[in-house]
Amino acid sequence: MSERIPVKDISPVKVHQPDKNKHDNSYTPRSHIYVRAVKGVLENVRRFFGLFFLGIFAIFPWIQYQGHQAILLDIGAQRFNIFGLTLWPQDLTLLAWILIVAAFALFFVTAFAGRVWCGFMCPQTTWTFIYIWFEEAIEGSRNKRMKLDQRAWDFDKFWRKTLKHFAWITVALLTSLIFVGYFTPIDQLFIDFFTFSSSFWATACVLFFTLCTYGNAGWMREIMCTHICPYARFQSAMFDKDTFTVGYNATRGESRGPRGRKATREQNQEKGLGDCIDCNLCVQVCPTGIDIRNGLQYECINCGACVDACNGVMEKMNYPKGLISFTSETELAGGVTKIFRPKLIGYAVVLVLMSGLLVFEIATRSPLEIDIIKDRTPLYRETGNGMIENIFTIKILNKSQNPQKYTVSVSGLPKHTLIGTPEATVAGGELFNLPISIAINPNYLEKTVTEFHFEVDAAINSEEIIHAEEISKFLYPDL
Numbered sequence: 001m002s003e004r005i006p007v008k009d010i011s012p013v014k015v016h017q018p019d020k021n022k023h024d025n026s027y028t029p030r031s032h033i034y035v036r037a038v039k040g041v042l043e044n045v046r047r048f049f050g051l052f053f054l055g056i057f058a059i060f061p062w063i064q065y066q067g068h069q070a071i072l073l074d075i076g077a078q079r080f081n082i083f084g085l086t087l088w089p090q091d092l093t094l095l096a097w098i099l100i101v102a103a104f105a106l107f108f109v110t111a112f113a114g115r116v117w118c119g120f121m122c123p124q125t126t127w128t129f130i131y132i133w134f135e136e137a138i139e140g141s142r143n144k145r146m147k148l149d150q151r152a153w154d155f156d157k158f159w160r161k162t163l164k165h166f167a168w169i170t171v172a173l174l175t176s177l178i179f180v181g182y183f184t185p186i187d188q189l190f191i192d193f194f195t196f197s198s199s200f201w202a203t204a205c206v207l208f209f210t211l212c213t214y215g216n217a218g219w220m221r222e223i224m225c226t227h228i229c230p231y232a233r234f235q236s237a238m239f240d241k242d243t244f245t246v247g248y249n250a251t252r253g254e255s256r257g258p259r260g261r262k263a264t265r266e267q268n269q270e271k272g273l274g275d276c277i278d279c280n281l282c283v284q285v286c287p288t289g290i291d292i293r294n295g296l297q298y299e300c301i302n303c304g305a306c307v308d309a310c311n312g313v314m315e316k317m318n319y320p321k322g323l324i325s326f327t328s329e330t331e332l333a334g335g336v337t338k339i340f341r342p343k344l345i346g347y348a349v350v351l352v353l354m355s356g357l358l359v360f361e362i363a364t365r366s367p368l369e370i371d372i373i374k375d376r377t378p379l380y381r382e383t384g385n386g387m388i389e390n391i392f393t394i395k396i397l398n399k400s401q402n403p404q405k406y407t408v409s410v411s412g413l414p415k416h417t418l419i420g421t422p423e424a425t426v427a428g429g430e431l432f433n434l435p436i437s438i439a440i441n442p443n444y445l446e447k448t449v450t451e452f453h454f455e456v457d458a459a460i461n462s463e464e465i466i467h468a469e470e471i472s473k474f475l476y477p478d479l
Helices: 041-062 089-113 116-121 123-139 142-150 155-180 186-194 200-220 222-228 231-238 265-270 305-316 342-363
Strands: 071-074 079-082 085-087 245-248 324-327 368-374 388-398 404-411 416-419 423-426 431-440 449-459 465-475
Touching: 041 071, 041 116, 041 123, 041 155, 041 186, 041 305, 085 089, 089 116, 089 231, 089 342, 116 123, 116 231, 123 142, 123 155, 123 200, 123 222, 155 186, 155 200, 186 200, 200 222, 305 324, 368 449, 368 465, 388 404, 388 423, 388 449, 388 465, 404 416, 404 431, 423 431
Parallel strands: none
Antiparallel strands: 071 079, 079 085, 245 324, 368 388, 388 431, 404 423, 404 449, 416 431, 449 465
């Protein structure tokens, strides 16, 4: 819901002289912030990104791929299925690469455009604005919500508050179910939860994340951004004078103050008035309750709500837009922003390099892994026909999501005999233990310890063969 932007028409004109040492915020510390609705280009962009990533979050766990849930992070089974890729604890290096790439992407974007992640894509911001939308739909505009909270309890206030919190809890519950659905089969989770047959841990996780979502987006809101999230604290390390952030052009806006509607901009300038009419809408639409006219503050999440609000006022006043805009400290000082600068280029180079290494790791990752365990009780045994036998267990890990037939062979041992079945069919994403023995005539052994290779092969198709090999040792201490 949106509100018409009022323009003060007060006469005679009183020029406002701001106190540079005092923050002129509409909110006292820890007071409730009533966010005013706003329309504009940046608001549309923020809604697009919010709905886009919200849609990805809500739809992905329902997608089926090759008969399985496309994304299933099965912690109990210690494997992550991501479409055709299965990640095991041995693949944690991939997770490290992903986190490194995400970190440098965040550094690059922040150095270029400030906290746009916080303002446009952060889940905390997205869910907060969803909750605010329900507030406006049920309790009314900003002024109506303020009056509703101030008046005594009656039936109208009771049903509006009850309905609002019911909507909040419903959104939180659905959010929690979808989130937990990334870690357990989501279709069965929904059925089991609403039929009260889900496991203890599944129920506990759903209720826990429901409480977290309800508390964060409904009650804590800006506290998460200003006091809990560490990103708000270390962001300044990535800023420089050419970083694009939401900024107020004090040279153009001051001295601020109300003015007559019929007076032209030139007439107001002759009276010492800048373009800021001191309507305070930039504060009223801010989700963290700050006054951007006081300069850059760590609480600012770069959502651009104040930009849209101010542009709306400037349009009604027939003033040029951009009094509040995405700009840099250099531009506000009258200079030209340097896009290609060492810090930004450095972040970009490292980001491209790390992304390339991540792609290389994924491309060269083998869908087969083997491990050899030597039976040491006993180290060897002598068969009835005088052969020396060593017993091994081959652990075959099929890291793909399709069943595969594997063939075991040995290289590096003279005239050996494999005892057991040197073939195994392993289901997708499963670990199979294959016992096998190797027997050799002791006359062919020259050392007490002979190194050799176990080789495991599988044919994916007529042209592609999976191959893995592992070094092991054949023991005959009595040689």
